[in-house]
Amino acid sequence: MTRVFSILVVFFALAAGARAQELRGTGDLGIIVERASGSIQIVETTGQTALARIEGLGDLSHASLTYSRDQRFAYLFGRDGGLSKIDMLTRKLVKRIVQAGNSIGGAISDDGRLIAVSNYKPGGVRIFDADTLAPVATIPAEYGDNGALSKIVGLVDAPGRRFVFTLYDAGEIWVADCTACLEGGKPAITRLKDIGRQPYDALITATGQYYLAGLFGEDGMSLVDLWKKPLRSRRILDGYGRGEKPLPVYKMPHLEGWTRANGQFFLPAVGRHEVLVVDARTFKQTAAIPAYGQPVFVMARPDQRQVWVNFAYPLNDTVQVIDVPSGKIIKELKPGKAVLHMEFTPRGEQVWISVRDENRVIVYDTRTFEKIATLPAQSPSGIFFTWRYARIGL
Amino acid sequence: MRKLALLAAIVALPAAAQPLSDGRKAELDSLVRQDCGSCHGMTLKGGLGRPLLPGDLARYSTRDLTGIILDGIPGTPMPPWKALISRADAEWIARSLKKGLEK
Numbered sequence: 238m239t240r241v242f243s244i245l246v247v248f249f250a251l252a253a254g255a256r257a258q259e260l261r262g263t264g265d266l267g268i269i270v271e272r273a274s275g276s277i278q279i280v281e282t283t284g285q286t287a288l289a290r291i292e293g294l295g296d297l298s299h300a301s302l303t304y305s306r307d308q309r310f311a312y313l314f315g316r317d318g319g320l321s322k323i324d325m326l327t328r329k330l331v332k333r334i335v336q337a338g339n340s341i342g343g344a345i346s347d348d349g350r351l352i353a354v355s356n357y358k359p360g361g362v363r364i365f366d367a368d369t370l371a372p373v374a375t376i377p378a379e380y381g382d383n384g385a386l387s388k389i390v391g392l393v394d395a396p397g398r399r400f401v402f403t404l405y406d407a408g409e410i411w412v413a414d415c416t417a418c419l420e421g422g423k424p425a426i427t428r429l430k431d432i433g434r435q436p437y438d439a440l441i442t443a444t445g446q447y448y449l450a451g452l453f454g455e456d457g458m459s460l461v462d463l464w465k466k467p468l469r470s471r472r473i474l475d476g477y478g479r480g481e482k483p484l485p486v487y488k489m490p491h492l493e494g495w496t497r498a499n500g501q502f503f504l505p506a507v508g509r510h511e512v513l514v515v516d517a518r519t520f521k522q523t524a525a526i527p528a529y530g531q532p533v534f535v536m537a538r539p540d541q542r543q544v545w546v547n548f549a550y551p552l553n554d555t556v557q558v559i560d561v562p563s564g565k566i567i568k569e570l571k572p573g574k575a576v577l578h579m580e581f582t583p584r585g586e587q588v589w590i591s592v593r594d595e596n597r598v599i600v601y602d603t604r605t606f607e608k609i610a611t612l613p614a615q616s617p618s619g620i621f622f623t624w625r626y627a628r629i630g631l
Numbered sequence: 632m633r634k635l636a637l638l639a640a641i642v643a644l645p646a647a648a649q650p651l652s653d654g655r656k657a658e659l660d661s662l663v664r665q666d667c668g669s670c671h672g673m674t675l676k677g678g679l680g681r682p683l684l685p686g687d688l689a690r691y692s693t694r695d696l697t698g699i700i701l702d703g704i705p706g707t708p709m710p711p712w713k714a715l716i717s718r719a720d721a722e723w724i725a726r727s728l729k730k731g732l733e734k
Contacts (some may be wrong), residue, residue, distance in 0.1 A: 279711065298673030316672055341676055357678065437679065453708050485703065485710035488669050489679065549717060550666045
């Protein structure tokens with residue numbers, strides 16, 4: 238019996254070894270987050286199949302991730318402060334630490350050496366060695382006179398081993414230059430104060446030039462031009478989104494869901510059933526496209542010819558597709574109950590859509606709008622493909 | 632302002648609520664975890680919105696909580712839910728939050 242067992246063990250070990258030896262790239266790999274069960278699936282987009290499930294990753298509601306410079310490893314940021322490093326090729330958890338009580342997202346530095354995590358509790362940013370996950374620096378988000386710590390939102394990387402993030406409670410934007418961090422130096426912080434009330438999320442444009450924070454408590458956004466010294470924040474888009482009679486907002490829009498296409502930004506209106514179009518040079522609104530619900534993600538296909546939009550509860554069963562040149566909605570799809578996220582393949586011929594309450598991910602052909610594949614998944618939320626490493630701010 | 636909204640909610644509360652069906656309760660349970668959870672964390676340990684665990688809510692009565700859920704907290708991202716759920720629904724949510732959601 239034991240002998241049969243040990244033969245079996247050897248057999249499986251060999252089989253696993255053989256799989257690891259099989260040469261393959263990571264360019265068509267990705268991860269689906271299963272938010273309720275604390276697990277992820279590693280998937281491939283060439284044949285649209287699931288390759289592995291990894292469990293025991295903690296609270297993954299609102300989890301996001303970023304990839305290593307060689308696109309071999311994923312760094313997963315859990316809600317419970319967990320930071321997990323996952324090997325996309327051996328399909329194994331390499332290391333997991335719990336670095337805070339409650340966290341919201343993370344970023345990798347431009348050179349791939351540092352991982353930064355933004356925390357709600359204790360409010361601030363912690364920085365780790367991307368190789369070992371050893372702590373490198375902690376930035377408490379202190380504000381005011383009594384040393385209160387602010388929740389952090391909108392953490393992104395910026396060129397020059399910098400991280401930019403926003404203090405929700407303080408209404409500030411901080412730029413942390415981590416050039417010296419790996420040699421034991423402290424991050425050099427530039428603080429921009431009074432950027433506006435309740436900034437709820439932020440993004441950096443793909444060129445790394447502009448950092449934009451959405452303001453919940455005010456009718457507008459805050460913009461920092463990272464190419465201009467000294468750094469300053471300026472108000473743009475007064476009147477952005479909220480309008481005179483804002484509807485209640487049941488889900489915070491994600492600014493990561495903003496996109497630039499054809500010299501314009503397409504972005505979710507806050508509290509209104511519209512996608513706003515803003516001139517990418519002047520930051521003036523040029524149009525508002527009536528949509529099915531309050532947009533959550535407004536995402537351009539990589540060729541920027543189409544923009545795909547999903548919506549907030551209770552209208553979250555639908556996806557609409559905007560044709561960029563005409564600004565018209567050309568397609569409406571009903572993937573099912575609770576569409577949470579969309580991710581394009583690198584050249585955009587496929588889009589993967591997570592449908593939480595139907596426990597599946599649906600893959601569509603973005604040209605014909607036909608379903609290509611359906612993958613079972615447990616309460617899927619975020620979908621993240623490895624091409625993200627190559628993009629500033631993702 | 633916030634007190635006033637609460638007061639208004641309390642005054643408007645009807646005497647008794649109809650019992651909810653089990654199906655409705657299951658829907659509301661999922662609403663709380665998924666949709667309240669999008670701001671308060673799926674396990675309600677807090678996100679952009681504060682934690683909603685029994686210890687955190689001990690200082691509110693069920694009526695206060697029902698009012699907050701229906702009317703939201705003006706000036707903050709906490710939205711009013713009255714366009715989507717009934718007072719009986721909100722009261723059930725308030726009671727379940729005070730008790731703690733089942734696992």
